[in-house]
Amino acid sequence: MPLVSRPVGRRERNKQEKLDRITAAATELFAERGVDEVTTQEIADKADIGAGTLFLYAKSKGELLLLVQNSTYAAALAEGKRAAEGITDPLDAVMAIVRPVVECNRKQVDNGRTYLREIVFGDPEEPHHRDALDLSAQTEDAIAVVLQRDPGTSAQDAAVRARIVSAIMFISMGATFNIADPVDDVVREIRDQVRVLLPR
Template identity: 65%
Template sequence: MSFASAPLGRRERNKQEKLDRIIAAAAALFAEHGVDEVTTQQIADAADIGTGTLFLYAKTKGELLLLVQNTHYAHALDRGIAAAETEPDVLDAITAVVAQVVACNRVQVDNGRTYLREMVFGDPTEPRHRAALTIVNRTEAAIATLLQRDPRIPVADTATLAHVVSAVMFLELSVTANIGATPDALTARIREHVRALLPR
């Protein structure tokens, strides 16, 4: 007996194809113009659907940005976790994770800052926001696991420390004063904050 999942029906395939077109259209337009300069009508036109159909998938531009960015962030986090595995030093390992998240956020600075704002202030019950918060939780869990490598840090404290590292990272990415900062400069700043948190 085979337990392989049944292929998607026509209706499900059509829904997935529309979603894929929406994500591709929104990603291209946001990358070229920035989220604030793009209208939902432009996204619908580029995806070859009506605006009513677009709103079935995402009710606001903020949700569309989350839809696009969540995928990018999840992949960036995966790359960071993989890179951290090759770093024996705890600070270097955490920096490897941070560097990938920072690089993802800074592909388009305004989009990255808007994404963080949507994540923080959006409705946590909305599926796109919930997915974004799940990525934050995964980030903190990965950092907590890396902190557990240091025997001087009580295991009970690693989740709290990871939350602080995450908060520092998102603050550095969000503040207006850092708009012109390069990914390397931001990563270095965050690294120094993390260094101050670690036992000496």
């Protein structure tokens, strides 16, 4: 007997509409002024909801940033995975995955660095934080799949190397010493380190 999908109720539609308004408001304000310069009250006002309602969807400004950045990170990762499919060289394929993630993270450098800090130090019990950790794991999995194309690389070695690539990305994107560097320089720095990591 086929399953019949039930229509979404009014309450669920209202919740989704509020979440969409919150996401749009936070996205716009964070892009304009950076996460540190925006208050949660401003986001609530722009989303046309009360501050108390806002905190039902995200309990902190850090969680709001995770909410905003997670969707762009997911799109960047999907773009990178598509690009890597047709590339045979392992280093080039890894970098095809890495580049869109770096571009996404560097659109607004302070927001990108704060996003990374939230991933590392945020509350893993919060749903947007869990989503961010899941995206990090998906990135590592995508890199490991590419590395396993080399017949001499075991699944375990590929997973370990992918974890190292992820750490290299985090440090390169979040470090203060290259805060003013353009995307190409950050990608080049990551590539130089990953090249040494991969078997020859």
